[in-house]
Amino acid sequence: MNPQSVRYPIESQIRGREALKSASERFPGRLKTHPDRRSTYLDTFDWRLYRDGGSLLSSTDGRVTVLRWNCLDGTPVFRARLRANPEFAWDLPASPFRNALDSVVEMRRLLLRLEITSRGETLHVLDANQKTVARLHFETASATGTGSVPKTLALPILLIAEPIRGYAREFQALVDLLEDEFQLQAASSDPLTMALETLGLEPSASSGRLTVQLAPEMRTDEATKRIHKELLQAILDNEEGVRQDLDTEFLHDFRVAVRRTRSALTQIKKVYPPDVVEHFKRQFAWLGQATGPTRDLDVYLLKMPDYRATLPEYLQTHLEPLQEFLIRHQRLEHRRLVEDLDSQRYSQLLESWRSFLDDPVPEAASATSDSPQAEIPVGKTASNRIWKAYRRVLKQGQSIDGGSPPESLHRLRIDCKKLRYLLELFRSLYDKQEMGTLVKALKRLQDNLGDFNDLEVQQATLQSFAHDMFQEGLATVETLMALGRLVDRLESRQAEERQRFQREFAKFASRKNRSRFRALFEQHETVAT
Numbered sequence: 001m002n003p004q005s006v007r008y009p010i011e012s013q014i015r016g017r018e019a020l021k022s023a024s025e026r027f028p029g030r031l032k033t034h035p036d037r038r039s040t041y042l043d044t045f046d047w048r049l050y051r052d053g054g055s056l057l058s059s060t061d062g063r064v065t066v067l068r069w070n071c072l073d074g075t076p077v078f079r080a081r082l083r084a085n086p087e088f089a090w091d092l093p094a095s096p097f098r099n100a101l102d103s104v105v106e107m108r109r110l111l112l113r114l115e116i117t118s119r120g121e122t123l124h125v126l127d128a129n130q131k132t133v134a135r136l137h138f139e140t141a142s143a144t145g146t147g148s149v150p151k152t153l154a155l156p157i158l159l160i161a162e163p164i165r166g167y168a169r170e171f172q173a174l175v176d177l178l179e180d181e182f183q184l185q186a187a188s189s190d191p192l193t194m195a196l197e198t199l200g201l202e203p204s205a206s207s208g209r210l211t212v213q214l215a216p217e218m219r220t221d222e223a224t225k226r227i228h229k230e231l232l233q234a235i236l237d238n239e240e241g242v243r244q245d246l247d248t249e250f251l252h253d254f255r256v257a258v259r260r261t262r263s264a265l266t267q268i269k270k271v272y273p274p275d276v277v278e279h280f281k282r283q284f285a286w287l288g289q290a291t292g293p294t295r296d297l298d299v300y301l302l303k304m305p306d307y308r309a310t311l312p313e314y315l316q317t318h319l320e321p322l323q324e325f326l327i328r329h330q331r332l333e334h335r336r337l338v339e340d341l342d343s344q345r346y347s348q349l350l351e352s353w354r355s356f357l358d359d360p361v362p363e364a365a366s367a368t369s370d371s372p373q374a375e376i377p378v379g380k381t382a383s384n385r386i387w388k389a390y391r392r393v394l395k396q397g398q399s400i401d402g403g404s405p406p407e408s409l410h411r412l413r414i415d416c417k418k419l420r421y422l423l424e425l426f427r428s429l430y431d432k433q434e435m436g437t438l439v440k441a442l443k444r445l446q447d448n449l450g451d452f453n454d455l456e457v458q459q460a461t462l463q464s465f466a467h468d469m470f471q472e473g474l475a476t477v478e479t480l481m482a483l484g485r486l487v488d489r490l491e492s493r494q495a496e497e498r499q500r501f502q503r504e505f506a507k508f509a510s511r512k513n514r515s516r517f518r519a520l521f522e523q524h525e526t527v528a529t
Contacts, residue, residue, distance in 0.1 A: 003163040003171055004074050007191065008184040009156040013140065016157055019182050020123055020138045026177060027134075027170075029125045039116045041192060042067075042085060044108035045241060045250065047203035052104050055192045058085050069101065072190040086110060088247075107302060109247040114195055115144045116155070125170060133167035134174050136160070143195040153198050159184065210260075213428045216379025221271045221361045221371065223378035224264060227425050229357050231261045232350070242291075243341060245334050248298040255295055258288050263421040267385055270373040276356060283349045290340040297330035300461070310489045311482060318478040319486075325469050380523065382426035387521040389419040394514075397445075397505045406456065409501065413449035416442060430520055438516055441508050448497055448504040455494035459487050 010016045024031060042056040043049045049056050049069075054077060057068045065085055069078040078097040089105050092098035118141035125134040137160040144152040161178060163171035178184045189197065196203065212230045214223045234257035241250030262284045265277050304323055308316040340346060361374065373381060396412050420442055427435050466483045469475035475483075507513075 002165055003168055005163065006161045006175055006178075007187040008159040008161070008178055009187050010159055010184065011157075013157060016138045016159055019159055019178060019184070020121060020136060022181070023125075023136050023174065023177060024123050027123075027125045027174065028127075029123045031121055031123055033121045034119070036117055036119050039118075040085070041113050041116070041195075042110045043113045043203075044105050045111060045246070046108070046253075047113075048105050048108060050192065050203045054104075055190075056101075056110065069097070072192060074190070085112075107247060108249050111246070112146055114146065114199065114201070116191075116195060117142050117144070125174060127167075127170070133164050133170040135162040135164070136174060136178075137162065143199055145199040145201055151199065155195060155198055156187075158187070210424055210427065214378055214426065216377055216429055218378045219361060219374065220268065220376050220378045220381040221374035223381075224268050224271050225357050225361065227264055228261060228353075231257045231264070232353060232357065235261075236350075239341065243338055248295075248302060251291060251295050251298060255288065255291050258284055258291070260421055260425065262288065263418060264425055267389070267418060267422060268373075268381065268425075269385075271371055271381075272374075273370050280349075280353060280356075283345075283353075287340075287346070287349065291337060293333040294330060294337045296461075297326055297333055300458075301326050301330060303458075307486055311485055315478070315482040315485060318476065318482040321469060321474045321476065321479045322465065322483065325465065325472070325474055378426075379429055382422070382429055383521040383523050386419070386422045386426065387517070387523065389415070389422055390517050390521065393419050394509055397509060400501070400505070402502075406452075409449055409498075410453055413446070413453055416446050416449060420446060434516055434520060438513065438520075441513050445504050445508040448500055452494060452497040452501065455490050455497060459490050459494070462487055462490070 010019070020031075023029075038059070040058045042058055050072075053072055055070055055072060057070065059066050059068075065082045067078075067080045067082055067085070068076065070076050078100065080092065080095070080097050082092070086092050087109055088107075089098060089102035089110075092101065118139050120137060120139040122138075123136040124132045125136065127133050137158070139158045139160060141155045141158070142152050143155050144150055159178060161171065161174050179186075187194065210227070210230060212226050214226065235254055238250045238254040238257070241247070242254050262281060265272070265281050265284070301323070304319070304326075307322075308319055311319070393412065393415050396408075396415060400408050400412065420439070423435065423439055423442070427439075462483055466475060466480055469479070
């Protein structure tokens with residue numbers, strides 16, 4: 001295995017130059033000062049590359065952009081020369097680089113997450129033939145993060161020992177000098193992590209997953225407000241990406257936060273005053289409805305590659321009018337959505353909701369108050385609500401057979417979604433591994449039910465699109481034929497999902513999973529509903 005570069009933080013520029021001078025006296029070489037160099041780290045809004053253990057570094061010489069995908073430890077993965085930074089994985093030329101990047105970032109836009117400006121000197125260690133066998137960089141740098149108020153902060157001063165392939169012995173001699181004579185210790189963090197820590201950025205905070213930490217003995221009203229505050233922050237974090245239509249996941253995560261907010265309002269019962277619950281249920285229902293048309297069109301645009309692959313090759317090009325239709329209507333709906341986000345109703349909703357959440361919970365609630373469950377420990381409330389939701393899903397699923405109408409699967413899908421939200425909202429109260437197993441089992445069932453429902457909706461919607469495209473003069477005979485064939489394929493796939501349901505439900509309702517649910521959530525002393 002080839003050695004990797006080693007980075008050594010040092011306390012001052014004087015100390016760094018002393019080490020560089022000592023190395024130049026010990027090893028024959030050539031010193032070279034390099035001008036300011038700027039490199040840009042690209043990643044998605046939710047830091048998918050970083051959380052996958054990698055970094056995407058872009059640098060340019062004014063003519064060509066070089067894109068490097070490395071592991072965080074510096075191991076190179078892919079390298080490409082491009083005309084400009086890609087905005088999405090699919091902007092790269094067809095290649096293993098593109099395929100691998102697409103598998104990690106998927107539909108998310110690659111954003112400029114931070115910029116590194118570095119300067120310093122490099123010692124090129126030479127052999128007897130004047131060939132470079134190792135390098136020692138003395139580097140000072142600063143990092144600039146993105147955001148509404150970008151800030152630039154100095155990074156630790158570094159000495160970087162860089163190996164050259166085939167000269168491991170010479171590289172080790174350089175490392176020995178730095179570690180034995182100068183008593184330097186290698187950095188514990190990789191370059192990107194070091195820059196993130198300096199800027200105070202936490203990639204895990206943008207993952208879209210609830211991270212609120214609850215304690216079982218905490219009052220239910222206090223815990224519920226904590227949950228709602230984190231969901232409100234998720235709405236605010238994604239709002240600008242929704243407004244700019246940067247990628248489809250901003251609106252998806254915005255909508256998930258809204259749905260979770262409504263679910264917590266309705267499922268964590270008798271904790272907030274009834275008038276508060278009813279008011280904000282209506283307001284967040286409006287917000288969810290306002291985001292629906294744009295999200296629906298986003299989803300259809302994301303499905304276009306799959307739609308093309310579903311059809312024979314001679315029909316695939318005839319779906320282009322559908323793509324144009326979807327893009328045009330998505331832009332129209334997005335403009336309407338932005339108008340809603342600019343409205344007084346939206347700003348008042350956020351202001352009043354934040355004000356309510358910031359109000360401290362009352363010190364004591366009377367037994368006859370309108371929030372009788374407020375002071376009950378949240379561990380008890382959570383177990384009760386999850387157990388009841390699970391029992392409802394189990395009972396409903398067991399009643400479905402081959403002759404049950406599609407509506408019964410739709411109702412089960414909604415109840416599974418409610419159970420999933422409860423598991424996610426209260427996840428921190430229970431064993432991480434056990435909760436992960438249950439959520440994974442439920443997700444498999446949800447995927448089946450969701451696909452069954454989506455395939456039914458797609459058939460009706462595509463037929464509606466065909467009618468609208470015909471009215472707008474966009475649908476050729478070939479396009480209508482392609483859409484008809486596509487609807488037939490979707491109907492066949494829906495029948496397959498229906499047949500798969502019994503197997504998926506049996507896995508979810510297995511004896512092991514029932515035991516897990518019972519052990520975690522069943523309580524002899526229940527909370528009133």
